Amino acid sequence: MMEQNKLSPFIAEFNGVSLRYPGSPEVLKDIHFALTPGSFHFMTGESGAGKTSLLSLLYLHHEPTRGRIRLFGQATDTLSRSAKAQIRRQIGVVFQDFRLLEHLNAFDNVALPLRLCGEKESDIRKHVSEMLTWVGLEKQMKAFPNALSGGEQQRIAIARAVIHKPALLLADEPTGNVDDAMAKRLLYLFLELNKLGTTVVVATHNEGLIKSFNFPQLHLANNHLKIIPPSEKYSDMTAKLFKREVKNG
Amino acid sequence: MAKKSEFLFSKSSTRFFLPWMCALMVFIATLISAGGIVISHSLASWQRGVSSSLTVQIPTYDSQGLPRGDAVSQDLEQALTLLRTAPGVLGATILNNAEMAELMSPWLGTDAAINELPLPKLIDVSIDTATKPMLERLKSELNDVVPSAVLDSHRIWLDDLITLSNGILNLIAFVLLMLLTTVAITVIYTTKSSLSIQQSIISLVHMMGAKDLYITLKYSMYSFKYAFWGSFIGFVLAIPVMLGLVVFLKSVSTFMFQASLTHLEWLALISIPVGMAALAFCTTFYTVQRYLKKFL
Structure with missing residues (x-):
């Protein structure tokens, strides 16, 4: 995992960030928030509220039109291309449309982040096999994405996002194609990673999950961000966790 | 895998x-x-072959096939005088029989009696490669003095x-x-x-x-x-x-x-x-x- 800048206590910090696509009005306006290491947030909001755009700012796919983003303590607007690549290696992303490579089998899709980091093939074989077993797809190791169901593809996408133990995991509607039972199972998988220190942001519409897990929400409405704390009545544990973050932050 | x-x-x-x-x-x-x-x-x-020399031929027999006698010596003298004073010419010498024999050896062999053959006299002209003579002008001047002289023109086509x-x-x-x-x-x-x-x-x-x-x-x-x-x-x-x-x-x-x-x-x-x-x-x-x- 990336060594965080010792001067900054945050994994990600947004100060007055706005985003506008060419020829369109601003999709995000004056966003302020910070993610402490090891935190877990849901990102909520109506369709088109800007959740995917906000996530894309977090994984450096877009640059803000205004404001400043700091990731791992470094201002992103001052980073070299090589430094940005290093930061991206610390981020795992689960895309809404999975974005699996159709010409690679499940094993090679999951192995991709490790290969990009230059890991040894023997280590890759071991870690990828373990990961595929963890997500229950050890028998589909050689299967190509088009031979897998939506739920299986989703689990491959998640396995790929977490295989390199990222410091920050961003998941865009990761439970959109699976039933409630599988959705909960995947969330527990994220929770396990979170317990190991990974900061997690999950964009979702699934009210059931939000209530069940009761983590703080980054709620987008009218292009602005509001932080909704976890509800006391749902879970004492997550509420305490959030209070601790507020205290630290 | x-x-x-x-x-x-x-x-x-x-x-x-x-x-x-x-x-x-x-x-x-x-x-x-x-x-x-x-x-x-x-x-x-x-x-390499044409950069530093020219050849002038003076026929020893006339067009009827008769020996030209002393006229050959006169022509050689006049041609040498002209060539040695021409701009761009470093020197001009008449090839002797031994040199002629060596020159003709690829065709006639080493034992050929050069004297008995109707070969022209040859003048080897060394030229200055830095200031090459105007060949067409030299040829014209040479023919004015010695009408029968032939300036070997291979250099021109080369x-x-x-x-x-x-x-x-x-x-x-x-x-x-x-x-x-x-x-x-x-x-x-x-x-x-x-x-x-x-x-x-x-x-x-x-x-x-x-x-x-x-x-x-x-x-x-x-x-x-x-x-x-x-x-x-x-x-x-x-x-x-x-x-x-x-x-x-x-x-x-x-x-x-x-x-x-x-x-x-x-x-x-x-x-x-x-x-x-x-x-x-x-x-x-x-x-x-x-x-x-x-x-x-």
């Missing part, structure tokens, strides 16, 4: 188009380069031949430049086409933290591999054609064409397919680097 590339090169036009184009270009480039080397050799040989050969060499250089430009432009377009097809893959691996150099080298090595194989085939096909031409030129004239290559020149020819593949590598590298700038 075999490692498979994340890039989908099997759909790239590079794989189908680049080897054939490189094969054709290297075939042509090898042949015209070899031709250029042969012309350069011949040119150097011609220039000068024209040398000019023509230099022109051909320049043309070869231009054609080679055009071939290289064509390869570079083709590589740029096939690479751009491949990048466009694989945009989603590149975007994904870029987001996963792939560095520009990683992506660029994958593409460049791919181009190099296919360009090299194509170039190698083109070169192998060019060798028998080239050797056939060498044999043909040698059979036509060993004087006109110095149709043999040194080890260094063979090495230069072998460097053509390698150079073509290197050009494909560098062009792809540059194209991909530029393309990646569109990603943050």
